Amino acid sequence: MAKVRLEGITRQFGGVAPRATVAAGITDITFEVPDGQFWVLIGPSGCGKSTILRTIAGLETATSGDLYIGDCLVNQIPARQRDVAMVFQNYALYPHMSVAENLAFGLQMRRVDAKTTQERIETVAEMLAIDHLLDRKPGQLSGGQQQRVALGRAIARQPQVFLLDEPLSNLDAQLRDETRAELKRLHQQVGITTIYVTHDQVEAMTLADQIVVLDQGRIQQIADPQTIYGSPANRLIATFLGSPPMNILAATYDGTAFQIGGQTLPCPESVQAKLQPLQGQHYDLGIRSEHLQISADVDHLKVEISVVEPLGREVLVRAVLPTSSSRSPEVAFQCRPDQCPRVGDRLSLTLDLKQLFIFDQQTGNTLHPS
Numbered sequence: 001m002a003k004v005r006l007e008g009i010t011r012q013f014g015g016v017a018p019r020a021t022v023a024a025g026i027t028d029i030t031f032e033v034p035d036g037q038f039w040v041l042i043g044p045s046g047c048g049k050s051t052i053l054r055t056i057a058g059l060e061t062a063t064s065g066d067l068y069i070g071d072c073l074v075n076q077i078p079a080r081q082r083d084v085a086m087v088f089q090n091y092a093l094y095p096h097m098s099v100a101e102n103l104a105f106g107l108q109m110r111r112v113d114a115k116t117t118q119e120r121i122e123t124v125a126e127m128l129a130i131d132h133l134l135d136r137k138p139g140q141l142s143g144g145q146q147q148r149v150a151l152g153r154a155i156a157r158q159p160q161v162f163l164l165d166e167p168l169s170n171l172d173a174q175l176r177d178e179t180r181a182e183l184k185r186l187h188q189q190v191g192i193t194t195i196y197v198t199h200d201q202v203e204a205m206t207l208a209d210q211i212v213v214l215d216q217g218r219i220q221q222i223a224d225p226q227t228i229y230g231s232p233a234n235r236l237i238a239t240f241l242g243s244p245p246m247n248i249l250a251a252t253y254d255g256t257a258f259q260i261g262g263q264t265l266p267c268p269e270s271v272q273a274k275l276q277p278l279q280g281q282h283y284d285l286g287i288r289s290e291h292l293q294i295s296a297d298v299d300h301l302k303v304e305i306s307v308v309e310p311l312g313r314e315v316l317v318r319a320v321l322p323t324s325s326s327r328s329p330e331v332a333f334q335c336r337p338d339q340c341p342r343v344g345d346r347l348s349l350t351l352d353l354k355q356l357f358i359f360d361q362q363t364g365n366t367l368h369p370s
């Protein structure tokens with residue numbers, strides 16, 4: 001096991017100026033994953049997650065910056081000598097080999113003895129529920145089964161570092177939950193340093209010691225899951241984690257209250273102090289769905305119900321704030337099934353003002369809570 005340190009790693013793709021208007025790739029990526037920790041990289045498609053993993057694996061060469069595995073500078077060390085195991089987004093298996101041979105391949109390359117190899121194959125095959133498929137070729141497996149074989153191949157190797165690129169994306173919902181829990185258990189047992197890429201915010205929240213949020217090739221925030229959820233550094237991060245995503249409402253501030261599409265929302269006094277110098281400005285307000293409730297007494301927002309989605313334990317309700325403009329602001333909130341409104345109902349919502357987020361409309365940076 002080993003720590004992994006990236007220092008100012010940049011990898012630029014694409015044409016040379018002036019033809020290239022925006023350089024794709026990753027820019028100035030710096031972080032250190034301590035030995036044995038589980039870190040998750042998250043961000044929109046194309047933000048550079050796979051490029052970071054591929055650079056750590058040695059499959060991509062950084063344009064600049066230094067990469068350390070343990071205390072060793074590995075910039076010049078070829079991929080096969082880095083003792084990292086990567087599970088790719090497209091889980092490339094060897095098509096001519098059986099599942100068992102695929103699982104054994106990395107171990108044979110490292111001259112692990114036959115008995116240990118056999119034991120490890122049996123353990124991972126059982127763990128990932130592929131033990132009945134050991135004689136099949138990859139072409140005879142479903143996408144989800146292939147993905148589990150790719151994961152098993154990496155686990156069987158017991159490398160210094162795991163690099164997992166969306167390793168659960170092809171599994172059905174139930175298997176995905178099970179495998180996620182299995183990965184967490186495995187990590188608690190073996191403690192191999194892991195860097196894990198996902199789009200899935202539940203995976204990010206449940207698995208990570210620390211989450212690295214990326215956008216357009218740059219780091220936006222590094223923090224533990226609860227901090228990322230509770231104190232996101234900007235609007236993008238706020239809306240990326242949480243299901244449904246945080247509600248964002250454009251508002252104008254008059255010194256004591258916000259105006260949202262003709263409705264008035266009081267601004268808590270503690271927050272007024274922060275906004276005072278910027279009176280009359282436009283802000284984006286952020287409200288998490290769990291902080292909105294149907295209310296008969298305090299009415300903060302009047303809404304008209306547009307969509308109702310029963311989820312069993314609760315109902316996800318989408319509503320619009322009726323305005324004269326063509327694009328009415330929308331909010332989503334949850335309620336109990338026995339409270340469920342009907343489409344077209346007009347009702348009042350109360351919100352927990354202490355939980356309000358305020359973002360700079362231009363930069364997206366979080367102004368409150370800060």
Ligand SMILES: Nc1ncnc2c1ncn2[C@@H]1O[C@H](COP(=O)(O)OP(=O)(O)OP(=O)(O)O)[C@@H](O)[C@H]1O
Pocket residue numbers: 013014024025026043044045046047048049050051052089
């Ligand atoms: N070999 C390449 N040549 C040119 N551009 C590339 C290359 N590989 C990646 N890119 C570009 O670099 C950016 C980052 O790509 P990357 O694959 O790292 O994104 P990602 O975050 O993994 O996205 P996704 O979530 O869709 O997998 C994208 O704009 C992509 O088009």
Ligand SMILES: [Mg+2]
Pocket residue numbers: 049050051089165
């Ligand atoms: Mg990717």
